[in-house]
Amino acid sequence: MTLTLDQLLHALKGAGEETRLRILALFKSGELTVTEIVSVLRQSQPRISRHLRLLCEAGLLERHREGTWIFYRLSEGKEQSKLVKSILDFMPYDDQILQHDQERLSEVKRERDRKAAEYFNDNAANWDQIRSLYVPEQQVEEYLLKVTKDMQIEEMLDVGTGTGRMLELFSQNATSGVGIDLSREMLAIARSHLEQKSINHMQVRQGDMYDLALPDQAMDLVIFHQVLHFADDPLAAIKETARILRPNGRVVIVDFLPHKIEKLREEYAHRRLGFSKSEVQDWCSLTGLNLKSTEIMKGSELDIAIWVATKK
Numbered sequence: 001m002t003l004t005l006d007q008l009l010h011a012l013k014g015a016g017e018e019t020r021l022r023i024l025a026l027f028k029s030g031e032l033t034v035t036e037i038v039s040v041l042r043q044s045q046p047r048i049s050r051h052l053r054l055l056c057e058a059g060l061l062e063r064h065r066e067g068t069w070i071f072y073r074l075s076e077g078k079e080q081s082k083l084v085k086s087i088l089d090f091m092p093y094d095d096q097i098l099q100h101d102q103e104r105l106s107e108v109k110r111e112r113d114r115k116a117a118e119y120f121n122d123n124a125a126n127w128d129q130i131r132s133l134y135v136p137e138q139q140v141e142e143y144l145l146k147v148t149k150d151m152q153i154e155e156m157l158d159v160g161t162g163t164g165r166m167l168e169l170f171s172q173n174a175t176s177g178v179g180i181d182l183s184r185e186m187l188a189i190a191r192s193h194l195e196q197k198s199i200n201h202m203q204v205r206q207g208d209m210y211d212l213a214l215p216d217q218a219m220d221l222v223i224f225h226q227v228l229h230f231a232d233d234p235l236a237a238i239k240e241t242a243r244i245l246r247p248n249g250r251v252v253i254v255d256f257l258p259h260k261i262e263k264l265r266e267e268y269a270h271r272r273l274g275f276s277k278s279e280v281q282d283w284c285s286l287t288g289l290n291l292k293s294t295e296i297m298k299g300s301e302l303d304i305a306i307w308v309a310t311k312k
């Protein structure tokens with residue numbers, strides 16, 4: 001399929017203005033909120049919102065609202081998506097204005113990451129209590145063992161391992177495993193938990209979910225347990241995961257279903273207020289995974305889902 005003449009004109013007009021090109025250049029990686037774009041471009045919120053609306057109408061960006069935050073990202077799966085990717089390929093990132101915008105964007109992201117890291121570092125010692133606040137933990141853990149019972153797990157990866165609970169849980173079932181996390185404080189606790197329990201075949205190390213520093217097709221099982229709602233770009237994390245999964249390998253994602261508890265953003269550093277099944281389905285379709293099942297569990301205040309997908 002190609003675009004109609006009208007759609008092509010609309011898309012090119014959408015991109016054909018300096019501020020809108022600058023906005024598109026910010027979307028090289030990940031999703032951004034209006035507030036973040038405003039702090040990078042230092043123009044008024046109504047102006048930026050108008051440009052964003054035009055870019056969405058032109059089919060170049062997509063938006064979704066979650067509570068009081070609106071997220072924007074490059075459109076996916078449309079003809080216009082190919083056009084916007086080509087525009088980004090031609091973007092002169094060494095241009096002074098664009099370079100300055102990228103620097104501001106890095107500052108904005110660094111500040112955001114600093115706040116989240118501070119939260120995890122400050123709360124590492126209490127994490128085991130915090131993690132059980134909203135989630136029927138035992139039920140989740142039993143289910144995780146059940147949906148992986150048929151697997152022979154030579155190597156597993158726990159992304160955002162925190163205090164290492166998932167490594168402990170799978171220690172009987174996996175020949176070896178590694179947990180990665182950005183927070184050194186969390187990793188220190190995970191290490192001492194594993195040591196106390198003499199779990200020597202599971203290791204932890206500092207690592208980033210967007211760049212796992214592992215070879216292609218290295219893992220049988222990857223777990224994301226209550227991690228993706230902290231991510232700027234969950235799709236990029238799933239893409240990186242699909243790369244390191246062996247064929248027929250499995251990824252299991254445990255996370256909240258869409259909710260409206262905004263205070264989790266301020267008090268618990270959450271970026272996303274849960275995910276819908278269709279969003280997870282989109283990540284899978286875009287990264288070569290097959291979504292096999294969605295299990296929903298009711299929590300006291302929040303519902304969670306466990307999604308299982310396999311690599312094609």
Ligand SMILES: C[S@@+](CC[C@H](N)C(=O)[O-])C[C@H]1O[C@@H](n2cnc3c(N)ncnc32)[C@H](O)[C@@H]1O
Binds near residue numbers: 162164165183224227
């Ligand atoms: C809510 S905790 C969950 C920990 C663990 N999975 C559990 O369920 O107990 C989220 C963890 O993700 C880590 N994290 C956040 N962003 C990350 C990233 N880009 N790469 C790796 N870990 C990250 C945090 O440091 C934190 O330890």
